[in-house]
Amino acid sequence: MVVTRFAPSPTGYLHIGGLRTALLSYLWARRNGGKFVLRIEDTDKSRNSEAAAEAIVEAFKWVGLEHDGDIVYQSQRDEIYAKYIKQLLDEGKAYKCYMSKDELTELRETQMANKERTRYDGRYRDFDGTPPEGIEPVIRIKAPLCGEIVIDDGIKGRVSFQAEDILDDFIIARGDGSPTYNFVVAVDDALMGINEVIRGDDHLSNTPKQMVVYEALGFELPKFYHVPMIHNASGKKLSKRDGATDVMAYKEMGYLPEALLNFLVRLGWSNGDQEIFSMDEMMELFDPSNINKSASIYNVDKLDWLNGHYIKNSSNAKLAALLKEYGVDVEGHDKKEFLLDALKERAKNMKELAEMIPTILNAPESYDEKAVKKAFKGDAIEVLKAFVAKLESTTELHLPSDFHAAMEALVAEMEIGFGKIGMPLRVALLGAMGGPGMDSVMAVLGKDETIKRINHAVDVLS
């Protein structure tokens, strides 16, 4: 059984890069009928926050990712870590180091001055004297001092390190006894049965350290997939400074979760020429072993295009329900089908859609000067008056096509072009150029409101 996980540290909101690795882990677990678990990495007591963990859960909920089982909080697993630390100590695979922080910085400074790699020098590795007083020791793990360490990565392929280049006896427990990241990650992944780790490739250089822990504890290694980063426009790792990285900000901006997920799954992964993926298709097709090796740049244009696509293809019922979250309630409007049919073709996001609605439902308070100038040349007023007469004399006016027929009849009778009625009508009904077709607008407004708006415009503009 495939078990994957998402293991964020709750230092803030869920960001877009995190959502991507979560999505990929989720998809791979689902495709294999496995499990996807969520673990909150809150071992650093000075930085964790409950609100942040809740924010992550909220974001998961919004996009519809479901984790299996209870959320695991590392802060609640101190006894487990303590047990394994003790085990390593007892087995002589880890030891107490009484070096003070000052001594450590001093060591680093001399190493830097000598242009050496900064590393712990192992001075307490085999210490059996009397420890110095007033020092709370840290626990260090005995890492191999030489030899090759190979990661058989599912994306990057064979990645090889030399122990002497990258390892030293790193700290697994702080002076206060709390365990550190590289230790708890390995312990938890192993204990939770995670056998496929899909995470950002910024963790690639941590992996050898975690492998040291696996080895020391006799745990079986998972399969690693290090997925390339998402970069900003200037090619750097996406960070909070790059604007919209908070997943929930995308909701506010009017993005649909399916668009965001579709966008993210296509970053570094593809299935031939396919651009549109439903959640079901993603779950059926996604495979981490054909993720690209190179980083991809985050590009909003494509996300906007996808979002527009998903809005156009959403049912009116769904859009109406969603619109409430953007402050517009059209569920009670009897012409909401006409309204949404006309508007969803033109909205790039839900916020835009929400903003368009009052521009149609509310009568214009003024008429745009430029539009008036353009539309009210010649006998526009007379045409509008004639159109009112035409509407009044027509009984069956419900569908957009009914109103369209009325317009057609008028232009035929008056022997004028469509623009002669279309443009002034547009200004009369909406107050400006732009917006959906007049037939749809009139169908939404209904005969009475349409006539009322035209008459008002005729009064004001003649």
Next chain:
RNA sequence: GGCCCCAUCAUCUAAUGGUUAGGAUUCAUGGUUUUCAUCCAUGCCAUAGGAGUUCAAAUCUCCUUGGGGUCACCA
């Protein structure tokens, strides 16, 4: 700086030794339309550079260059 990773249009990507290097987004042009948008059509645009292997290289090897990541008692 050490170590590691990466390199196809502006961007996301396809092509796993043989294609006029394909698709999508953006952009431009044209069409549709009463306007704007949508939609449709067309167009522009790429294998970082250099060696080598091979009948044949975007694809394999090496070098160069460029970019990124990481080097904590953070995660």
